[in-house]
Amino acid sequence: MRIPRFYCPELGLDDDVITLPAQVHRHAVQVLRLKLGAEIKVFDGKGLEYNAVLQTATKRDSTAKLEKQTRVQNESPLSITLIQGISRGDRMDYTLQKAVELGVNRIVPVVTARCNVQLSGARADKKREHWLGVMISACEQSGRSMMPELAEIGHYETMLASYNQGTRLILEPTGEHGLNALTKQTEVILLIGSEGGFSETELQQATSSGFQSIQFGPRILRTETAAVSAIAVLQTLWGDLG
Numbered sequence: 001m002r003i004p005r006f007y008c009p010e011l012g013l014d015d016d017v018i019t020l021p022a023q024v025h026r027h028a029v030q031v032l033r034l035k036l037g038a039e040i041k042v043f044d045g046k047g048l049e050y051n052a053v054l055q056t057a058t059k060r061d062s063t064a065k066l067e068k069q070t071r072v073q074n075e076s077p078l079s080i081t082l083i084q085g086i087s088r089g090d091r092m093d094y095t096l097q098k099a100v101e102l103g104v105n106r107i108v109p110v111v112t113a114r115c116n117v118q119l120s121g122a123r124a125d126k127k128r129e130h131w132l133g134v135m136i137s138a139c140e141q142s143g144r145s146m147m148p149e150l151a152e153i154g155h156y157e158t159m160l161a162s163y164n165q166g167t168r169l170i171l172e173p174t175g176e177h178g179l180n181a182l183t184k185q186t187e188v189i190l191l192i193g194s195e196g197g198f199s200e201t202e203l204q205q206a207t208s209s210g211f212q213s214i215q216f217g218p219r220i221l222r223t224e225t226a227a228v229s230a231i232a233v234l235q236t237l238w239g240d241l242g
Contacts, residue, residue, distance in 0.1 A: 003040060004028065004040050005141075006020065006041070006140060007024070007045055008021055009045055009147075016065065017066070020061070022061075035054070035057075038053070040052050045139070045145070049145045050069050051067045052064040053067060072145040074145075075144070075146055076235055076239040078186060078187070078234060078235060079188070080103065080231060081106040082107050083108040084107060084192050085111075085198075086194055091222070091223060091224045092109075092117075093130075093134050095227045095228065096134050096135055099148075099231055101138050101142045104148055106148060106151065107135070107148060109131065109151070111156065112156050112193060116196070156202060160205055160206065160211075166188075167182075167185045168209075169211065170203070171190075171214055172198070172213045174213070175213035178216065190230060190234070193223060194223055
């Protein structure tokens with residue numbers, strides 16, 4: 001039976017017994033209905049992970065006794081930053097979930113010209129909190145002990161100015177070269193458009209800022225398919241897949 005894993009960001013080296021975060025408590029006790037003595041795993045998202053046992057459980061809170069520290073070494077040697085044009089609803093959730101499962105290190109949601117999602121103020125904060133929850137669940141499920149970073153929602157021009165070094169790739173059907181034409185890298189910044197793709201102005205801005213236009217097969221892919229497929233190929237070429 002698979003032992004459930006839970007993200008506990010305040011996990012400390014000197015703790016013997018920890019109080020589970022409210023969201024973890026609800027999931028473990030109220031949803032999964034774990035009983036006292038149940039085996040669980042807890043991790044802090046920075047590489048620290050423990051086998052633990054559920055020690056107390058009430059309607060309001062629960063605690064776990066830490067038993068054995070474990071070393072999880074499943075991070076890819078390839079560092080990937082995904083700059084993702086914001087898409088609607090489940091498409092964005094799917095992209096974030098699969099990107100985490102495939103080993104992405106940082107995700108930067110960005111507003112592009114053809115973005116169909118209007119985000120500002122409290123709505124943007126709420127959406128980002130939702131995305132973070134999706135990423136935490138993916139981290140728990142996939143066995144990663146390192147939590148990828150979720151950057152603040154940014155705008156296209158600001159993002160281009162922030163990422164002005166390293167191997168920067170933008171997927172574009174008219175690109176001259178494919179991924180297999182590139183030399184091996186240890187760090188990649190991958191730029192993916194939203195549902196409507198990039199405008200001509202955005203493409204010109206990206207290439208002028210040092211992003212290399214990459215052609216990714218003969219078919220036009222949806223935004224969520226493009227991101228997941230490209231990450232998988234990058235991890236196969238230079239990371240830890242295959």
